[in-house]
Amino acid sequence: MGPAGVAGSQASRRAAQGRRRSGQAALVAIAEKVAAAPSGKEDPPPLDAFLAGLRTAWQGGEVRPTALPKAKQKRARRRPDPFAAVDSQLRDWFLAEPWRTSREFLDRLQSEHPGRYPDGQIRTLQQRLKIWRMEHAHALVFGSGNKLDAHADAPREHPREATGAAHGSILG
Structure with a gap:
């Protein structure tokens, strides 16, 4: 590299x-402005105002940002129970x-009632x-006896159908 190239790279x-x-000077100036500016923190409310707010704070629900939302209710059955007719037999x-x-x-069931209960009903x-x-x-x-024997004729709801179902409960 010649003298002109060295001078150009140095420049x-x-x-x-x-x-x-x-x-760097611009960053230092910004940092100094932030340090000199007021913190923006407000004084805490007086104790009386804080305690008065506590009386009604529960009505607004959970206000913490870490709180989880309330669980939604499970939806009820959408279709009639396919095994309602043979529940006691099952x-x-x-x-x-x-x-x-x-x-x-x-x-x-398929051998006793041909064509009525397809293989797709296995999950139910x-x-x-x-x-x-x-x-x-x-x-x-x-203990406390066998729930299945003691309440064989009593209608029961599926645990996910606590609200009740329009077409009857899953267990009869």
């Missing part, structure tokens, strides 16, 4: 340093053989058996 370095210095089968799977119960039956097994296990662990 560009000086210009870059000048820009950096002016940028319950009897379950009580007689609680180790059977929902697939075995559905196959048995699985949910029903899950509830019955939960109730059965609860009765075994905590």
